[in-house]
Amino acid sequence: MAYPYRHERETRVLSEGFGDPRARTVAGWREFGGYRGIARALEIGRAETIDEVRRSGLRGRGGAGFPTGLKWSFMPKDARRPHYLLCNADESEPGTFKDREIIRWTPHQLIEGCLVGSYAIGASHCYIYLRGEFFESNQIMARALEEAYREGIVGKDILGSGVDIDITLHVGAGAYICGEETGLMNSLEGRRGEPRIKPPFPAAVGAFGMPTTINNVETLAATAHILRHGGDWYRQWGTDKSPGTKLFCVSGHVNRPGNYELPLGFPLMELIEDICGGMREGRALKAVIPGGSSVPVMSADECRDCSLCYEGVEAAGSMLGCASVIVMDETADIVRQVRRMAQFYAHESCGQCTPCREGTAWATRILRRIEDGRGTEDDLDTLLQISDQMTGTTICVLSDSLAAPVISSIRKFREDYLALVRRGERVGVA
Amino acid sequence: MSETPFRNPGWAGNTGEFELSEADVRGSAFVGRRPPEGVHPSTSASYPFMRVERDPGAKLFDGPWRERFEKMLTRYPTAMAALLPTLNLAQELRGHISPETMDEVAGLLGLSSAYVRGVATFYTMYNKRPVGRYLIQVCTNISCSLCGADEVLAAFLKHVGAELGENSSDGNFTVVEAECLAACGFPTCVQINERYFEDVSAGDVPAILKRLVSELEGE
Ligand SMILES: Cc1cc2nc3c(=O)[nH]c(=O)nc-3n(C[C@H](O)[C@H](O)[C@H](O)COP(=O)(O)O)c2cc1C
Ligand code: SF4
Ligand code: FES
Numbered sequence: 269m270a271y272p273y274r275h276e277r278e279t280r281v282l283s284e285g286f287g288d289p290r291a292r293t294v295a296g297w298r299e300f301g302g303y304r305g306i307a308r309a310l311e312i313g314r315a316e317t318i319d320e321v322r323r324s325g326l327r328g329r330g331g332a333g334f335p336t337g338l339k340w341s342f343m344p345k346d347a348r349r350p351h352y353l354l355c356n357a358d359e360s361e362p363g364t365f366k367d368r369e370i371i372r373w374t375p376h377q378l379i380e381g382c383l384v385g386s387y388a389i390g391a392s393h394c395y396i397y398l399r400g401e402f403f404e405s406n407q408i409m410a411r412a413l414e415e416a417y418r419e420g421i422v423g424k425d426i427l428g429s430g431v432d433i434d435i436t437l438h439v440g441a442g443a444y445i446c447g448e449e450t451g452l453m454n455s456l457e458g459r460r461g462e463p464r465i466k467p468p469f470p471a472a473v474g475a476f477g478m479p480t481t482i483n484n485v486e487t488l489a490a491t492a493h494i495l496r497h498g499g500d501w502y503r504q505w506g507t508d509k510s511p512g513t514k515l516f517c518v519s520g521h522v523n524r525p526g527n528y529e530l531p532l533g534f535p536l537m538e539l540i541e542d543i544c545g546g547m548r549e550g551r552a553l554k555a556v557i558p559g560g561s562s563v564p565v566m567s568a569d570e571c572r573d574c575s576l577c578y579e580g581v582e583a584a585g586s587m588l589g590c591a592s593v594i595v596m597d598e599t600a601d602i603v604r605q606v607r608r609m610a611q612f613y614a615h616e617s618c619g620q621c622t623p624c625r626e627g628t629a630w631a632t633r634i635l636r637r638i639e640d641g642r643g644t645e646d647d648l649d650t651l652l653q654i655s656d657q658m659t660g661t662t663i664c665v666l667s668d669s670l671a672a673p674v675i676s677s678i679r680k681f682r683e684d685y686l687a688l689v690r691r692g693e694r695v696g697v698a
Numbered sequence: 699m700s701e702t703p704f705r706n707p708g709w710a711g712n713t714g715e716f717e718l719s720e721a722d723v724r725g726s727a728f729v730g731r732r733p734p735e736g737v738h739p740s741t742s743a744s745y746p747f748m749r750v751e752r753d754p755g756a757k758l759f760d761g762p763w764r765e766r767f768e769k770m771l772t773r774y775p776t777a778m779a780a781l782l783p784t785l786n787l788a789q790e791l792r793g794h795i796s797p798e799t800m801d802e803v804a805g806l807l808g809l810s811s812a813y814v815r816g817v818a819t820f821y822t823m824y825n826k827r828p829v830g831r832y833l834i835q836v837c838t839n840i841s842c843s844l845c846g847a848d849e850v851l852a853a854f855l856k857h858v859g860a861e862l863g864e865n866s867s868d869g870n871f872t873v874v875e876a877e878c879l880a881a882c883g884f885p886t887c888v889q890i891n892e893r894y895f896e897d898v899s900a901g902d903v904p905a906i907l908k909r910l911v912s913e914l915e916g917e
Contacts, residue, residue: 289722350775362839362878372725398744400786400823401879403892407729410741417738436773437744441782442823444877458781460820476775519841519882526883561840561878592882594841605840612839612877618820698844 275528275543279505279513282489283529285374292408294419297376303421305495306383310429317388321491323499325511330356330447330484331560331590333510333578336491340388342471344479347390352475354456354482355382355396357405358440358447361560362612363592366515367485369527371398371405374489375412379422379435381488384495386433389481393434397452400440409437444616448664449482451618462618463664484590486515506532510577510588520595521548521698532577539576540595551597554696555681559589561609562669564676565602586676601696602681603688606673607635613670624667627658631674638685641692648678648685706884706896724893735762735769742769743783745790748891750831750914752793758802763791767806777807785818794825830865830872832910834858835889838875841882846899850886851875853900857907870914871907 274280285291285300297303309317322337343351355378359367371378378396386394398406413435416422424432438456445451446461453475455461474480490512494502503511510532516539519525523545530539536556540546547553553568558576564586566574574584581588596605614628634651637643655671662668678685684695706723721727736742759767770783784803789795795818804814818824825833836842836851854873860866863874881887884896888906895906 287718289725289728292725292728359880360878363841363882364878365880365882368880399880400821401889403748404724404726404729404894406744407732408725410732410737410744411729413741414738417740422740434773435740437741439744439783439786440823441786441821443821455782456779457776458778458817460817476779517883519885520844557840594844594882596844600844605843608838608840608843615877698846 277543278529279531280529281493281513282370282374282377282486282515283527285377286369286527287373291374291376292412294376294412294415294421297374297380300374301496302376302492303380303427305492306380306387306421307427309384309387309495310427310431314388314390317384317495320499321388321494324494324502325499325506325509326487326490326494326502327510327578328484329486329490329514329590330482331361331562333588336483336487339471339481339483340385342469343389343481344471345390347392350393350476350478351389351391352478352480353382353386353389353391353394354449354452354475354480355385355394355485355488356447356449356452356482357396357398357402357485358444358452359399359402359485360444360447361562361590361592362609363517363519363557363560363594364590365517365519365592366527366590368402368405369515370485370489371402372408375409376416377489377492378409378485379413379416380492381485381490382435383422383426383433384491385481385483385488386435387431388491389479391481392432393436395436395438395456395475397446397456398437398439400442406437406439413437443618444612445618445664445666448666451664452482453480460618462620463666465663486590507575507577507579509579514576514591516576517590517592518544518595519592521551521597521600522546522595523548530576533575533580536571536574536576536593539593540571544595547595547597551599553595554598554600555596555602557586557594557596557673558584558591559587560592561594561612562665562672563587563589564672565606565680566676567680570680596698599697601694601698602677602684603635603639603694604696604698606677607632607639609673610635610670613666617666621662621667623658623661627654627667628670630654631658631670635674638688639694641688643685643689645686645689647689648682652678706881733762735765739769739772742766743773743780743786748833749790749793750891752791754792754794754796754828756791758788758791758799758806763787778809781807781809781814781817782821785814785821785824789824794828796827828865831870831914832872832890834871834873835876835879836873837877837879837881837885837887837889839878839882841878842885842887845885847886849900850888850898850903853903854888854907857903870911 290296450464451461610632
C-alpha cells in the first residue's frame with residue numbers, strides 16, 4: 269500500500285516509510301534497511317559516531333539549526349555520572365506537523381535515532397518527551413518500543429553489543445513552552461515547564477542535574493540514516509551550510525498542503541507552485557511565514573528568489589526555523605492572524621519574565637483593538653516599541669517569537685493596519 | 699468514506715485520491731487495546747487518559763492501576779519526575795483532576811500539596827473540573843484559522859448547544875478552543891478525546907456528532 273499522493277521531485281530519506289503501515293514493526297522497518305545505522309555506530313565506536321554526524325553537517329531540525337555533531341561533542345567524554353538524551357517530541361510550534369508523521373508512521377526510525385544519539389553522547393537512558401495531545405502517536409510509539417525491547421534492540425546489551433540503553437516514553441500535558449529545551453527538562457523532572465537561565469548549559473548541568481543533550485525527533489531520525497550511509501552520503505543533498513533533506517510542512521492557502529521531503533535549498537516558489545499545486549483558486553500570493561509562527565513574515569516579493577535553506581531564508585529576511593511554511597493568499601487578513609499569534613504566545617508565556625508576560629498580553633489587547641476598528645496610528649508605534657523591548661531581554665526566545673511577526677507585519681503590511689486604524693476597513697477575510 | 703468526515707491520509711491535502719483506510723492512518727489496527735496495568739515499564743506512563751467511561755470516585759491506585767503506577771516509578775531517578783505521569787494516570791481514571799486529587803497525588807509521591815497544585819495548574823491538559831464524555835477541542839491557530847476554523851468552532855457550538863467551555867445538558871459534550879494541534883496541513887483539526895479529526899469543515903460537524911453519539915450507544 270503506498271501513499272498515492274507524493275510528489276516525484278521529493279527526495280525520500282526520512283519519509284520513505286510514510287503511508288506504509290508495515291514500517292511500524294521491527295521486521296517491516298528492517299526491510300527498509302532499519303537498525304543498520306545503530307549497528308554500524310556500535311561497530312565504529314562513540315567518538316567516530318559523533319565524527320560521522322559532524323561530517324554530515326546535519327543541523328538541528330527543532331528550530332535553531334545548531335550543528336548536531338558539535339552539540340554532541342560538548343558532552344563529557346567519560347561517563348562517570350549518568351548522561352541523558354532527551355528527544356524533543358513536543359511538536360507544538362504553530363504550522364509544524366512533521367514529527368507526528370515520523371512517529372506514527374516510522375516509530376522505529378525514531379527509536380533507532382534515539383539509540384544512535386544516546387550511544388554517541390554516552391547516555392544509558394533516553395526520554396522521549398511526547399506532546400500529550402498525540403494519543404495515536406503515543407500508542408503507536410508505545411507498541412513499537414515494547415517490540416524493540418522484546419527484540420533486544422533496546423534495554424540491556426543492545427543488539428548483543430554489551431551496551432545498555434533504555435528508552436522511556438514520557439508524555440507531557442499541554443504546554444508549548446515545554447518544547448523549549450530547559451523548559452522540557454523542568455517538565456520532565458516534574459516541575460512547571462519554566463525555562464532555565466543559561467549558563468549552565470545542558471551539556472554540563474541538564475536533566476536531574478546531569479549532562480544532557482536535547483534533540484528534535486527529525487534530527488535524531490536523520491542520524492540513523494547518516495550512520496548507516498555515512499556523513500558524505502548525506503551531503504549529496506542541500507547546500508554547503510545546510511546539508512541534507514528536510515521535511516517541509518506546508519499549510520495554508522495552497523492546493524496540496526502537507527509534508528514534503530526535499531533537499532535543503534529548494535526554491536520556495538517551486539515548493540508552492542509545483543510541489544503544492546499552486547495557490548488555491550489561482551489567487552495571488554500575499555505572504556509566507558517560512559519557519560513556523562515564531563519567525564518574521566515574508567512579503568510575496570521576498571519569496572520570489574528565496575531558497576529554502578538556513579542561509580537562504582535568512583538572506584530573504586526571515587528564518588527557516590522548523591521549515592513550517594504557512595502560505596497566505598490575497599484574502600488573508602494579516603492583522604487578524606498576527607492577533608491570533610499574539611493570543612497564542614500570551615497564553616503560552618510561562619510568566620517568569622516581565623517583558624514576555626506583560627508584552628504578549630499588551631500586544632494581544634492592542635491588536636484586538638486595532639482589529640475591531642478601535643485602534644489609532646499611535647498604536648502601531650506602541651506595538652513596535654513593546655516588541656522592541658521584548659527582543660533579547662528574556663530567559664528564552666518565546667518573547668522574541670511574538671516580536672518577530674509583529675514587527676515584520678507592521679513593516680511589510682502597514683497598509684493593512686492603516687486601513688483599519690484610519691478607515692476601520694479590514695483587508696482580507698481569513 | 700462518505701459516512702465519516704475523516705479524510706486525511708496523513709500526508710498531503712484532501713484531494714480524495716487516497717487508498718489508505720482510516721485504520722491505517724490512525725494505526726488503530728496496529729495498536730489495539732492496552733491493559734490498565736501497562737505492558738512494559740518503558741511505556742507505562744504513556745497511554746491515553748481521555749476515556750469516555752470514567753469514575754471520579756475511583757481509588758488512586760488499585761489493582762492493575764497500582765501495578766502501572768509502580769512500573770512508572772521505576773523509570774525515573776526521582777519520585778518528583780513521576781508527577782506528570784501520575785497526574786495523567788489519575789485523569790485517565792477519574793476524568794479530571796480536582797484539588798482533592800492533587801492532594802492525594804502529592805501524598806502518593808511525598809510532595810507538598812501546594813507544590814502539586816502549582817504544577818498541575820500550569821498544564822492545560824488537566825481538566826480542573828469535569829468535562830463532557832467527549833471533549834471537543836477545535837484548533838483555531840493560524841493555519842486552521844486561515845482555512846475556516848472559526849466557522850468550524852461556531853458549528854460545533856451551535857450543534858452541541860452549549861457555550862464555549864460549558865458542558866452540554868446531556869453531559870455528552872464540551873467544546874473548547876485549542877492551540878495548534880500539529881496537524882496544520884489538514885485544517886481544521888479537531889481533537890475529540892484521544893482522536894484527531896482532520897480536514898473538518900463546518901458542514902461535517904453534524905455527521906461527526908452523530909458518529910460520536912452512536913459510538914456512545916454502541917458501548
Ligand atoms: C518556545 C520554544 C518552543 C520550542 N518548541 C519546540 C518543539 O516543540 N519541538 C522541538 O523539537 N524544538 C522546540 N524548540 C527548540 C528547542 O529549544 C531546541 O532548540 C531543540 O529541541 C533542539 O533540538 P535540535 O538541535 O535537534 O534542533 C522550542 C524552542 C522554544 C524557544
Ligand atoms: S521569555 Fe516568556 S516563556 Fe520564556 S522564560 Fe521568559 S516568561 Fe517564560
Ligand atoms: S494550526 Fe491548527 S493544527 Fe496547527
